[in-house]
Amino acid sequence: MTITLHNTLTRKKEPFVPIDPANVRMYLCGPTVYDRAHLGNARPVLVFDVLYRLLRHTYGADHVTYVRNFTDVDDKINATALAHQQAGAPGTLEDLVAERTDETIAWYHADMDALGALRPDHEPRATEYIAQMVAMIDGLIKDGYAYENEGHVLFRVRKYSEYGALSGRSVDDMIAGARVEVAPYKEDPMDFVLWKPSSDDLPGWDSPWGRGRPGWHIECSAMAYELLGDRFDIHGGGNDLQFPHHENEIAQSKCAGHGFANVWLHNEMLQVEGKKMSKSLGNFFTVRDLLEDGVPGEVIRFVMLATHYRKPMDWTEKKREESSKTLMDWLHVLKKHGYTPKMVKQLKAEGQWSGDGELLGTLSNDLNTPGALARMHVLAKARTAEGLVPLAHALELLGLVADWSLVDLTPSQDVKMADWVPAVIDRLIEERGAARAAKNWGEADRLRDLLNSAGVQVTDIGGSATWAPGPDFDPAKLEGLT
């Protein structure tokens, strides 16, 4: 199965040809670790998680290397630590920075795990690669691609003639736009910082240019080289990183003599109810906020995958509901046909665990996840256990089911409820059954309306009735009926 990917460098969809099929290598720009990941941070993680899974499926799980970094040296982190210090937290600023980054990384792992994202093979922290960055900067200076001035080291953008190729910009146009920082230590306003001085209280490392810290872009160039080698297959991130971050990475790496990435992938941004998610608009929320509101990680993931990665994705309450319902329907179909963790294990052992070719083709076509989900609706129409294998396979491939015990949950177990709740509902169902038997329709309907008003889904099959919490389940409405 040939995978095609849209390469930002060429602005075209191209067949993906790995440099070494025995070791397909990809790099994703990870988070700056100063706070909880917001929903927008989750999009590239999930897009690249699907790519990672697809590559593993295509080339073998042991033949893909995925690197995603943690930016743990950054002025935002310093500012956050400083704010903590001023609020009375004990310790030096460096201690507080370390504390903060460790804490944030732990949060990040917990949140991304909850979304079903596989851990990358390597998660390097920038602070562990300072020596490599210094060496790289040193080489750039020696070759005339960078210069030192007032304790800063800057990249000489004019020296790299290809600058702007990735983002389709020209240096002169950008200067005309005048949105560049002019600083006395820059030869040219477009030059960007490779190294900058640190004051004594800020985190810093010794270097040929004095105690300081790296600029933002150099870390990715250094870590990608260190972990993936001179040339690797795929480099990705949000399209906000296309310029300047990725442009600068390319400039540094190419001028350092590295081959760098073949294919560049950029995901579009996330919006919330049609608007950009931003703190100023007040529609800003984190992954953790959603999880705590009771939105399962699988549902968040489903909503994300329902929009192609190169289109703006709009998070809406309506999509959340529809996604939740669809996922539930599929799990119920599987459960109805006997799916359990044991059965899945057995299917795999017997070699019955195979995917749907059409779905794999769709997914291989530039990660068409909405198309794959559409195909799953068709696969879900199968009415035998073995006919449903492709659906189950797809759910696992897309990371929508990490653990097949999920299918074993009955709907009522999905919702946390106090002990008295099922007892009351069972009693009302029983009373209604009696009323129905007596053909007392008024009373029977009154009881059903009461249950419905609390969001209880009452299902009549034959003469008996079962129930399950519906989407608007609110047991508080049944309180006082004990």
Next chain:
RNA sequence: GGCGAGUUGGCGGAGUGGUGACGCAGCGGAUUGCAAAUCCGUGAACAGGGGUUCGAUUCCCCUACUCGCCUCCA
């Protein structure tokens, strides 16, 4: 100001140079005491204007509109 993406039925959202996915909602039917849930069936779209073509929603150009990035937030 610079750069880029998009505009498909009521809504969401794929795809294709010629028989117009898929889901939700709607409508019709089965079922039901009546409903719900479920099952079966079904109508409905390619921003506007030019061009290329035997033929364009699909390719090219223009216009309009929307959105994003370039600025602390991916």
